[in-house]
Amino acid sequence: MYYVFNDLFFPPVSESDEEGILAIGGDLDPERLKLAYKSGIFPWFNEGDPILWWSPDPRMVLFLDELIVSKSMRNILNRNQFKVTFNQNFAAVISNCQNIKRDGQNGTWISNEMIDAYCKLNEQGIAKSVEVWQDEVLVGGLYGIDLGHVFCGESMFSKVSNASKVAFIALVNHLKKENYKLLDCQVYNPHLESLGCREIDREEFMSIIENKE
Known part of the structure; x- marks a missing residue:
């Protein structure tokens, strides 16, 4: 396994192990994070542990035209009970993603160090958020990294039913209008699959990230 030091370098993603771990160590400097995402790599580790850099194969993604919106969800959207904004309160969204309780998880992988790093990327226009409001209260949202043609989703939260789905x-509708190619969802989970996400080979994913398709 490659150990990250001070140099801004990652090995080819093909050198990831079976779990998808490519490298260990380094820091969350904005320049390193930007290089990682542009290279199809993302950090994911528990607080207090060394930084792990991942590039799993297969990769969970959403091709935007494959979004699944259930009939019940369409009814919720038509009621206009939520207001959606883009990139209006990034810090609040990532903080909520850190603090929200999740089934089957005792803690969070979003450390304070990670919040600081991604807030810096937000200031640079690289990390962006979606906010969902109900009666002027932030009840859901998500954040991720915007590569210009691919949006790399990182985490989402919901304080009321369906708020994260609304986000x-x-x-997805915004990305479609802007002609993005893909929403990167990183690794499989059944909730994402229910929304139309599916796994593709890492080689195909890298061709899209590198703008070869």
Whole structure:
């Protein structure tokens, strides 16, 4: 396994192990993070542990035209009970993603160090958020990294039923209008699959990230 030091370098993603781990160590400097995402790599580690850099194969993605919106979800959207904004309160969204309780998880992988790093990327226009409001209260949202043709989703939260789905659907509709190619969802989970996400080979994913398709 490659150990990251001070140099801004990652090995080819093909050198990832079976789990998808490519490298260990380094820091969350904005320049390193930007290089990682442009290279199809993302950090994912527990607080207090060394930084792990991942490039899994297969990769969970959403091709934007494959979004699944259930009939019940369409009814919720038509009621206009939520207001959606884009990139209006990034810090609040990532903080909520850190603090929200999740089934089957005792803690969070979003450390304070990670929040600081991604807020710096937000200031640079690289990290962006979607906010969902109900009665002027922030009740859901998501954040990720915007590569210009691919949006790399990182985490989402919901304080009321369906709020994170509203954020996800709003993001996909926005990306479609802007002719993005893909929403990167990183690794499989059944909730994402229910929204139309599916796994593709890392080689195909890298061709899209590198703008070869």
